[in-house]
Every structure is written in C-alpha cells, then in structure tokens.
Amino acid sequence: MDKEWLDSFRKKLDEHHAWPSLYMFKFIVPKGKEEELRNLFPEHEISERVSANGNYSSLTIKMMCPSSDSVIKVYEMVENIEGIIAL
Numbered sequence: 001m002d003k004e005w006l007d008s009f010r011k012k013l014d015e016h017h018a019w020p021s022l023y024m025f026k027f028i029v030p031k032g033k034e035e036e037l038r039n040l041f042p043e044h045e046i047s048e049r050v051s052a053n054g055n056y057s058s059l060t061i062k063m064m065c066p067s068s069d070s071v072i073k074v075y076e077m078v079e080n081i082e083g084i085i086a087l
Helices: 005-017 035-040 068-078
Strands: 022-032 045-050 056-065
Touching: 005 045, 005 068, 022 035, 022 068, 056 068
Parallel strands: none
Antiparallel strands: 022 056, 045 056
C-alpha cells in the first residue's frame, strides 16, 4: 500500500472513529476463497452473502479495533488473498 494513501486513510479513520471502536470490514472474494478469508478471523462474527451467479461472496466482519493502525493491519493481512476486493 502506498504510504501517502495510508497516511490519508489513517487520518480519515481517526477523524470518524473514537478508539477503541467496533469496525465493520467488507470484502468481496472469488468463489473458493471464502475459507481463506474466514481462517484469518477465527474468533470474529462473519456474515456472508453469495452473488446471484455464485461466482463471488461478500463477507462482512465486525471487529473491535483499538486504533486506526489495527484497522490498517487487517487490510494489509488480507491483501495477499488472490482476487480480494476491500470495500
């Protein structure tokens, strides 16, 4: 991730959240990658919705985060999943 973009994102997170805060992550993954994402969050509530054609799944993860840096770490952790889209 680009440092300038990360700094801007961190600033926006800090402006809109009082830490610690419940943060909702939304990801779209290709069919077959759902478990790879789920395995990264074994103790968190995850809801899943499959696309109309079944080619993609949208996963929402609710997580208590202590800071904007912890949010960024999650995005860095999932970026190695092939085909993932973070919303």
